[in-house]
Amino acid sequence: MTELAPFRVSNGGKMLWENPCARNNVANVLFLESPAGVGFSHSNTSSNYIIGDTKTAADSFTFLVNWLERFPEYKTRDFFITGENYAGRYVPRLAQLILHNNKITNQTVINLKGATIGNGEYDIETQNRGTYDYYWTHALISDEIHQGIVSNCNFSSADPPSDACQTYKSQAHSDIGHIDSNNIYAPLYEYDPCSDNYVYPYLNTPAVQKSLHANTTGIPGPWKNYKYICYDVFGYIGHNWDDEIDTVLPVIKEHPSGGISVWLYNGDIDSVCSVTTTRYALNKLRLSAKTPWHAWYTQGEVGGYTVEYENLTFVTVRGAGHLVPSYQPARALTLFSSFLVGKLPPSN
Amino acid sequence: MTELAPFRVSNGGKMLWENPCARNNVANVLFLESPAGVGFSHSNTSSNYIIGDTKTAADSFTFLVNWLERFPEYKTRDFFITGENYAGRYVPRLAQLILHNNKITNQTVINLKGATIGNGEYDIETQNRGTYDYYWTHALISDEIHQGIVSNCNFSSADPPSDACQTYKSQAHSDIGHIDSNNIYAPLYEYDPCSDNYVYPYLNTPAVQKSLHANTTGIPGPWKNYKYICYDVFGYIGHNWDDEIDTVLPVIKEHPSGGISVWLYNGDIDSVCSVTTTRYALNKLRLSAKTPWHAWYTQGEVGGYTVEYENLTFVTVRGAGHLVPSYQPARALTLFSSFLVGKLPPSN
Numbered sequence: 001m002t003e004l005a006p007f008r009v010s011n012g013g014k015m016l017w018e019n020p021c022a023r024n025n026v027a028n029v030l031f032l033e034s035p036a037g038v039g040f041s042h043s044n045t046s047s048n049y050i051i052g053d054t055k056t057a058a059d060s061f062t063f064l065v066n067w068l069e070r071f072p073e074y075k076t077r078d079f080f081i082t083g084e085n086y087a088g089r090y091v092p093r094l095a096q097l098i099l100h101n102n103k104i105t106n107q108t109v110i111n112l113k114g115a116t117i118g119n120g121e122y123d124i125e126t127q128n129r130g131t132y133d134y135y136w137t138h139a140l141i142s143d144e145i146h147q148g149i150v151s152n153c154n155f156s157s158a159d160p161p162s163d164a165c166q167t168y169k170s171q172a173h174s175d176i177g178h179i180d181s182n183n184i185y186a187p188l189y190e191y192d193p194c195s196d197n198y199v200y201p202y203l204n205t206p207a208v209q210k211s212l213h214a215n216t217t218g219i220p221g222p223w224k225n226y227k228y229i230c231y232d233v234f235g236y237i238g239h240n241w242d243d244e245i246d247t248v249l250p251v252i253k254e255h256p257s258g259g260i261s262v263w264l265y266n267g268d269i270d271s272v273c274s275v276t277t278t279r280y281a282l283n284k285l286r287l288s289a290k291t292p293w294h295a296w297y298t299q300g301e302v303g304g305y306t307v308e309y310e311n312l313t314f315v316t317v318r319g320a321g322h323l324v325p326s327y328q329p330a331r332a333l334t335l336f337s338s339f340l341v342g343k344l345p346p347s348n
Numbered sequence: 349m350t351e352l353a354p355f356r357v358s359n360g361g362k363m364l365w366e367n368p369c370a371r372n373n374v375a376n377v378l379f380l381e382s383p384a385g386v387g388f389s390h391s392n393t394s395s396n397y398i399i400g401d402t403k404t405a406a407d408s409f410t411f412l413v414n415w416l417e418r419f420p421e422y423k424t425r426d427f428f429i430t431g432e433n434y435a436g437r438y439v440p441r442l443a444q445l446i447l448h449n450n451k452i453t454n455q456t457v458i459n460l461k462g463a464t465i466g467n468g469e470y471d472i473e474t475q476n477r478g479t480y481d482y483y484w485t486h487a488l489i490s491d492e493i494h495q496g497i498v499s500n501c502n503f504s505s506a507d508p509p510s511d512a513c514q515t516y517k518s519q520a521h522s523d524i525g526h527i528d529s530n531n532i533y534a535p536l537y538e539y540d541p542c543s544d545n546y547v548y549p550y551l552n553t554p555a556v557q558k559s560l561h562a563n564t565t566g567i568p569g570p571w572k573n574y575k576y577i578c579y580d581v582f583g584y585i586g587h588n589w590d591d592e593i594d595t596v597l598p599v600i601k602e603h604p605s606g607g608i609s610v611w612l613y614n615g616d617i618d619s620v621c622s623v624t625t626t627r628y629a630l631n632k633l634r635l636s637a638k639t640p641w642h643a644w645y646t647q648g649e650v651g652g653y654t655v656e657y658e659n660l661t662f663v664t665v666r667g668a669g670h671l672v673p674s675y676q677p678a679r680a681l682t683l684f685s686s687f688l689v690g691k692l693p694p695s696n
Contacts (some may be wrong), residue, residue, distance in 0.1 A: 137624070143631065178645075279491065292490065297525070316487050
């Protein structure tokens with residue numbers, strides 16, 4: 001409700017206003033809260049919370065198949081998956097599972113046509129290296145600290161870093177100071193503070209929960225902002241999360257063989273999953289460009305840049321932070337609409 | 349009048365409004381239009397327009413000495429020089445001349461205490477290299493075009509570039525599309541459009557010119573925005589401008605021996621004289637840090653980053669374009685005030 005949904009919340013959590021750049025302007029949108037335990041999703045069986053990338057894909061797949069059984073009129077519609085951040089892992093794994101299942105059952109169980117991920121996390125090495133390079137090239141850290149990190153850190157290892165690496169990394173994070181890592185040029189917490197603050201009371205209003213058919217079993221404890229839930233999930237369930245692979249790039253590369261359209265996009269002023277990390281990841285795939293890098297436009301302004309590879313499209317969104325539709329709603333909608341129709345965003 | 353002056357212009361060039369972040373809040377400010385021919389400065393002798401870096405320094409020095417003769421009450425005041433962009437050349441040359449003259453005359457003709465330059469041009473090699481690296485690291489151009497430039501261009505040469513270099517550079521500029529190179533994330537021409545548009549009619553109002561004691565000899569032709577005048581000057585006088593040296597860094601390095609304080613600063617979202625170019629230039633000076641790189645704060649937000657070398661201070665201004673006081677007036681004033689008192693901007 002702070003990004004792409006039909007409504008945003010204002011007035012202390014009591015009122016909604018219509019989001020003119022909501023994605024349901026151009027598609028039916030189904031929101032799926034994952035992994036299990038996030039948002040209003042819940043289970044009375046605690047073992048269901050022992051999750052991981054594989055379990056999340058399986059849970060999502062099961063949900064979607066059952067949802068389509070219940071609403072069969074949507075079975076033949078084109079189906080697209082989207083996500084952000086760690087969904088850089090979820091989306092390719094789910095797409096892989098859908099395509100694999102269609103293949104082995106020899107039928108279109110889910111009519112998957114494409115997948116798009118915003119500011120995603122794909123590969124441990126490029127994520128690590130790209131993040132500190134982004135800090136450095138955006139003048140957030142000094143040459144010396146950057147050089148110390150490059151010389152002392154093993155980016156491709158999930159092992160605990162060396163003491164020297166850890167010291168330099170800590171210094172980097174301390175040097176950056178108190179900025180919004182999701183949007184390095186914004187004032188702290190600037191983006192849509194109303195929605196961000198008001199979603200909490202809104203979604204904890206009993207009448208709202210009832211209308212949403214949410215928490216019907218009356219689980220205690222309030223609904224929490226996804227950020228904190230994410231923290232809870234990773235903080236707690238992280239111990240059981242043993243199937244995170246070093247890189248999801250091979251999975252992304254195999255998608256086109258399933259005939260689906262894959263678009264990766266990045267808001268370019270996010271330092272969490274920066275445009276640099278995605279570019280480094282794409283470099284690893286060694287794709288050949290079909291339509292070379294160029295600017296795309298919306299509302300008379302450069303919306304960002306795009307390059308179309310043989311089987312994958314990369315798009316940047318200029319002046320957008322981590323959650324692209326929050327920071328650049330109009331640009332994000334142009335991008336999403338272009339993705340749906342399989343055409344590059346307008347080049348003038 | 350679009351940056352740091354006491355007033356800005358509105359209402360179609362008819363009204364002034366007070367700039368709350370004007371530099372005259374903290375200092376007496378003397379505006380000096382240079383080189384000869386810029387703004388309202390003029391001469392009836394056309395040879396006076398045959399200018400260059402040395403001539404500009406000499407003209408400015410002559411003006412200042414005469415101005416202090418006329419207003420001797422200011423002779424003993426601390427004197428600081430500031431400038432932007434090509435003033436990266438002017439300011440060090442003028443400071444050098446002042447210090448040199450004080451030394452040979454063995455008296456304080458001009459009581460120079462410091463110099464500060466914003467988004468300046470200092471060194472042909474780092475300016476060239478840093479600009480294309482900035483484009484690349486800010487996701488404005490592709491890896492391939494950047495690599496083509498790095499492989500084919502001789503950054504340190506003022507000679508015409510090779511055909512391959514020229515082709516890649518042209519491609520880079522075309523790929524970037526129509527963005528404001530002074531502020532890569534801003535909508536086109538966003539910053540203070542009123543002042544920018546209204547200064548022209550305001551300064552061409554006869555009553556205003558009379559009040560300013562400007563154009564008293566009635567030279568034909570309107571006052572023009574400095575941008576166009578700059579273009580005129582460089583387009584025309586450029587042919588006679590034969591004393592531009594490859595680098596002004598040795599001049600900057602010698603300043604501290606004159607006991608003055610030198611601060612270089614950069615708005616970090618400018619691509620014309622980017623923060624990267626200044627960092628590369630500073631690297632060439634091989635200075636040792638006295639106070640390492642850290643964030644500085646104003647109004648509760650990170651204003652940018654700063655590093656204090658033994659004899660020079662570097663400051664970035666976060667989210668500021670080429671003309672720092674236009675884009676980030678409050679941060680620019682905090683920075684300028686700190687410079688005047690010789691203290692690093694607040695670290696919290």
